Amino acid sequence: MNLLEAGKRIALNNILFATDFSSHSDQALPYARAIARLYGAKLFGAHVVSSEDFLFVAPDLWPARIEQEGRLQQEVTDHLEEQLHGLPHQALFGVGEASTVLSRMISEHEIDLLVVGTHGRTGARKLLMGSVAEKIFRQASCPVLTVGPNVPPAIDNRVRLQRILFATDFGPESLAALRYALSLAEEHQAQLTLLHVVEYPGSIVDVEAIRATKMSRLRELVPPEAESWCRVEYLVEFSAAISLAPEKIMEIARLRGEDLIILGVRPVHGAIGAVTHFAHTTAQHIAAHAACPVLTVRE
Numbered sequence: 691m692n693l694l695e696a697g698k699r700i701a702l703n704n705i706l707f708a709t710d711f712s713s714h715s716d717q718a719l720p721y722a723r724a725i726a727r728l729y730g731a732k733l734f735g736a737h738v739v740s741s742e743d744f745l746f747v748a749p750d751l752w753p754a755r756i757e758q759e760g761r762l763q764q765e766v767t768d769h770l771e772e773q774l775h776g777l778p779h780q781a782l783f784g785v786g787e788a789s790t791v792l793s794r795m796i797s798e799h800e801i802d803l804l805v806v807g808t809h810g811r812t813g814a815r816k817l818l819m820g821s822v823a824e825k826i827f828r829q830a831s832c833p834v835l836t837v838g839p840n841v842p843p844a845i846d847n848r849v850r851l852q853r854i855l856f857a858t859d860f861g862p863e864s865l866a867a868l869r870y871a872l873s874l875a876e877e878h879q880a881q882l883t884l885l886h887v888v889e890y891p892g893s894i895v896d897v898e899a900i901r902a903t904k905m906s907r908l909r910e911l912v913p914p915e916a917e918s919w920c921r922v923e924y925l926v927e928f929s930a931a932i933s934l935a936p937e938k939i940m941e942i943a944r945l946r947g948e949d950l951i952i953l954g955v956r957p958v959h960g961a962i963g964a965v966t967h968f969a970h971t972t973a974q975h976i977a978a979h980a981a982c983p984v985l986t987v988r989e
Contacts, residue, residue: 700873702729706782706801708736708792708826711769718807718837719773720844721983725803725835726777728877734799735770736782738791789825796832805835808978833870833987836977851878855948857885857939860907863989867954868911870987874950875920883923884908885942887935890928901926936972944981951976951984 707722709715726733739762763783770781782799784791796804806826826834856871858864875882886904908924916922929938943951955973977984 699876700869702726702731702802704734704799704801705729705731705803705805706734706736706792706795706799706832707774707805708738708788709770709773709807710737712807712809714807714809714837714839716807717839717841717843718805718835718983720849721835721837722805723774723777724844724849725805731802732778732780733774734780734782734795734801735774736784736792736795737766737770738784738786738788740785740787789829792826793829793831796830801832803833803835804830805837807837809839831988833985834977835983835985836974837983838978838980840979840981841983842981851880851949853881853883853946853948854878854950854952855883855885855939855943855946856952857887858908858911858954859886861954861956861989863954863956863987864911865954866989867952867985867987870985871952872912872916872920874952874985875922879920880949881921881923883925883946883948884911885925885927885939887938888926888928889935890930897928936976940976940980948982950982951980953984953986955986955988 702725705722705726707719709719722733725731766783767781771779774781780799782795784795792804795801804826851874854871854875856868858868871882871884874880886908888900888904904926905924908926912922925942927938927942929935939951942948953973953976973984973986977986
């Protein structure tokens, strides 16, 4: 496997913070601001309202409906201006299905990173959170930083990324995600841990031989000179079954006090495909329930 170029800084020129102005979104805001400041990026704030709110309006009420939408847009813009002040920024407002509108914004503004908060559950109410967040997660063409409900609030709006956990299954999507792990570890002078979870069905005879082989593959991922600008550690763990691999990743992150989990995820075509510990549905589960933010990067 080819080594990545050490010290290669990723480009984050435009960052999109998607919000419904809930407490869950507010929890993600410090991360969007901190990363925008770190990379000198422009920060876009976006709020999308459902088109259902404006359906079935009688023709004679259309002028009032347009006026109502205009007032709402101004209120949203004013609120976003308050949240994004102090950084190069732009407020965005959209009407429609959230994942579709955000996908269009990502394309139009050449977004390099999407930052969202989620309450970690689904429901009938179609907010940015929950089931809608999963659609965004699947459709976004850029990396997504998700801040779930189990993430402690940032103290004084300060974000610390001193410990970064990069979980890999050695698939091709991992190389794309590894670029971000190395760059963020360098920017923050962080401890970077590479983790591989072996999905253990109980039939492996020589566990230590498997561990040694996987450990060797982990070491091949990181250029030797990388240790001059970040501390690197390698972990190979075993889960009791395939379905428990995501839980193992979250458990290790929690026990080690990781500040960020980074995952590479496979593109999804059509309906959600077979579930692996790096399929979108399971990565979304980790993102929604982990005790730290989760950065997912598509191949």
